[in-house]
Amino acid sequence: MKQTIAIAVILLAFVTPSTMATVAVPKASVKVVLHDTATVMADDNGFFTLGEISDISGGTPELRDKLNNVEVGRAPLDSYVRHLNLGDVALKLRQAGVDPNRDLKLTGAENIIVSTAAGHQITVKPNATGSSTPGAAGSTPSTSQAPQIVVKKGDPVTIVLQDGTLTVTALGQSRDNGAVGDMIHVHRDGVMTDIAVQVLDAHTVQMEM
Numbered sequence: 001m002k003q004t005i006a007i008a009v010i011l012l013a014f015v016t017p018s019t020m021a022t023v024a025v026p027k028a029s030v031k032v033v034l035h036d037t038a039t040v041m042a043d044d045n046g047f048f049t050l051g052e053i054s055d056i057s058g059g060t061p062e063l064r065d066k067l068n069n070v071e072v073g074r075a076p077l078d079s080y081v082r083h084l085n086l087g088d089v090a091l092k093l094r095q096a097g098v099d100p101n102r103d104l105k106l107t108g109a110e111n112i113i114v115s116t117a118a119g120h121q122i123t124v125k126p127n128a129t130g131s132s133t134p135g136a137a138g139s140t141p142s143t144s145q146a147p148q149i150v151v152k153k154g155d156p157v158t159i160v161l162q163d164g165t166l167t168v169t170a171l172g173q174s175r176d177n178g179a180v181g182d183m184i185h186v187h188r189d190g191v192m193t194d195i196a197v198q199v200l201d202a203h204t205v206q207m208e209m
Contacts (some may be wrong), residue, residue: 030059042075046068147179150202
């Protein structure tokens, strides 16, 4: 009996609070499988949700409904695509109050190509010359035309910085006009030097490391 008690005391001495907490956490019952490609429909604010780019199973109906409605990003303009990765999705989940390492199992495609469903294009107002930018009603993209300006000087934009699976976003203001793929400069409050970025779409630019 004394030997049994001594062994128990020795074992407990090596169990830290963090170890006990780890043992107590149940495995995530919700599984989110990301698609390689996805066709989305922009909502009233121009965003698309996790449920449109993945299959969600397990867990409670309430949790599945919450995950389905997590906003992942802005829908791309008609005839353009957006590229997302696991890190982008994990960041959006954290912003929505969901821990992707604890509350669910996130699997599937590491890189996702997102396009906008026909008939649900984002409406873009005509530019100063009266021609419509890509995505505007009635516009027809043409490879023979000059690239369409989607970001104008003074427009607010979201700056995206990616480092591996880590994605950081910030708000800025465009200093130049630019088409998709163009390099422009943006201004950040509190930063003396303008930042060189690449235009991804009408609302998003990417800063290179």
